[in-house]
Amino acid sequence: MSAFERDPDDVLAELEALLLADAPTHGGRVLSYVYDSGLPELDELAARAARLVQAVNGLDPTTFTSVAAMESAVVGFARRVFHGDAAEVGASEAGADDVVVGSVTSGGTESCLLAVKTARDVWRVARAGTTRTPRIVAPTTVHAAFHKAAHYFGLELDLVPVEPATGAPPPAAIEDRLGDDVALVVLSAPSYPFATLDPIADVAAITASRGIALHVDACIGGFALAFWPDDLPHWDFRVPGVTSLSADLHKYGYAPKGVSVLLTRGRDRQRHQYFATTDWPGYPVVNPTMAGSKPAGPLAAAWAITRVLGHDGFAELTSQAASATRELREVIDATEGLRIVGAPTGPLFAVAVDDRVPVDRRVDPHHWADAAREAGWHVQLQPGRIQSDGTRLPHTTHFTVTPVTDAVVGELAGALVDAAERVRGVPAVDxxxxxxxxxxxxxxxxxxxxxxxxxxxxxxxxxxxxxxxxxxxxxxxxxxxxxxxxxxxxxxxxxxxxxxxxxxxxxxxxxxxxxxxx
Known part of the structure; x- marks a missing residue:
């Protein structure tokens, strides 16, 4: 007698029908949320790896030792990629305060939450008995995960306006906000809204001299910038004042959702990330992340992908994304009525209206995005924002370019040009x-x-x-x-x-x- 109420094939067919209503996750027609390598065999590798560990509980790496081995390897890969291994900082100097260690998390938001929780707890220990509320200082473009972290963990989020033309915060403006109540400064590599590579080295020199922690949020683009073909300013652990760094493997690491890494300089600091208790009659609970029981599938998929691709594979995929990004930016630069915001870094950029041209020649980015969507291309609309100093950040359309975009860039470029002509001169919605x-x-x-x-x-x-x-x-x-x-x-x-x-x-x-x- 079967315990099944319904035929499994029927249920899977129902799921397939539900998926038909989703935006397509492959093929390059969605330029946000999904990160398509364009390699079906990589997706199959991830699926097979995840299936092998489907029953494994990532809660206890001493019982499921495969979890410990895979996490160690993934953190080791990320540490090399972001120049945090002992060979980079100097093996003789890599003591408890210098060695970069880390954890695999469920995604960028959890990595950011844990970076803030760690900073708060370190700040509290150093100021035992204080009743003050610690602050996070960050640009207005910092990811919303840090708003969530401040809300969850009881910190004040002190947002520094960015320059509307560049999307970057002036280092001096950040310095003006610093004080003894600052537990953490956060910068982005790059920022999500405008793909700005924040002035990390300049700010790190300021925070390091004051003994203030600096976190680099590289969640969206870190694994692309690490292999980017153009020379970039140092933004990772090559910068001495960088305390921690987060980067998502389910973005430009091409792993399935959700897997990210949080790297921290210093074993003693990183241990504040953990939660541990023996104050109950059950098993001792020791968690480096927010979750207790957790799936090992995303970790196994990331582990397999990093081992199969290696440095050269990531460099090749990043080269494809870079090529498509250059071509799309050239198309938009040549499209009257639109402009790219600032000087974006990596495979992201945002597009605003070019208000230097006559009104009847302007292209509103939101109407443009809607027109592109009608043609089957999904790009992301971003609202404008008035900053605390009264300056306005424009409303934009956001592009996330992936390796698969390189295969469809010609078709996409044509659709974008056509969409611009269809809405040219149409005023923005008031x-x-x-x-x-x-x-x-x-x-x-x-x-x-x-x-x-x-x-x-x-x-x-x-x-x-x-x-x-x-x-x-x-x-x-x-x-x-x-x-x-x-x-x-x-x-x-x-x-x-x-x-x-x-x-x-x-x-x-x-x-x-x-x-x-x-």
Missing amino acids: GRELVAGLAAQLPGGSEALSAASAGIDSDGAAALLRAFGLLGGDGAGGAGGALPDRMAPVLALVEALPGPLTERLLIELLARVVEPRD
Whole structure:
């Protein structure tokens, strides 16, 4: 007698049908979220490696010694790539304060969380008895994971405005924010919004002289920059003041989600990353990461990929991504009405409207992204932002270029040029007018909308989402769970609505999308 309620083949067929509604993860048509090497055999290698360790629990590497061996190898690979091995810092000098050690985590967010948790705990030990709240100093372009870390671990996030033209924070502006309450300074290599390589060496010289830790967030592009064909300023452990570094293997390491590394200079510092307790009647709990039980599959996949590709394989894949990036940037530079923001580093860049040309020749990046999506190409829309000093960062379209892009770059370039011509001269959506028009349709008008910013329950948030056309009558996002056809108005709303209200509405939207319907 079978214990199965349904035929496994039928269930898998159902899953395949669900996947048909997703954006394509392979083929280069999605330029965010996925990192396609273009090598099907690499995907098969990852799947086979993960299947072999499917039953293994990464909680205890003393019971499952394969976990210890694989993690050691992956951390060792990352340490060599980012110039943190003993041969780089000098074997005779690599004492407890100098040796670079690390952990494999579930992704960039966990790596960033752990870097902040470590910094907070080190800061607390050094200032025993203090009641002050420690600060993180970082540019406004720092990844949202550090907002989450500050929220989770009780730190203040002190954001330094970046230069709108370059996306980079001035080192002097960071220095002005430093004090004895700063537990960590964070810079990016590169930043997600604009692909800016922050001035890491300049800031490291400042933080090191003051004894303040510096974390380099290389989660998105680290494993690409490490093999980038162009000469770059030093940004990794070759910079003496770099205390820790995070980089994701499920991005330009081409492993499946989710696997990242967090490297830390100094064994004693890194031990603050751990949680340990014997204060219960069960087994002693010692965790280097947030999770206890955890899958070994992503680790095994990353381990297999790094061993198969090696330095030369990563360099070749990075060369393909670099070639496609250059070609796309040349196409955009030649497209009237658009401009690339700053001087991006690596296989990422952001595109804004070129307001130097006449209004009727300008191309709004959000309308452009929507037009490209209609042609089957998925690029990411990013909202504008007013910084604390009053300067405005433009709304943009973000590109993440992968090796597979090199195979379709000609087709993509043609689609982008065509999309630009289709929306040329169309003004950007005015979020303020949109909000005013929607507010007029609500009971209580704009006053009700303002009141909603102060506090709103789930039903009230859902009502607003429906008024904005972002929630279907069945509670699903949009009509039947689909996103709106055009995202430009949605991003305009994100810019125009009060931040707390936007965040509350987005929480409601995501929560409703996954609520059971039967």
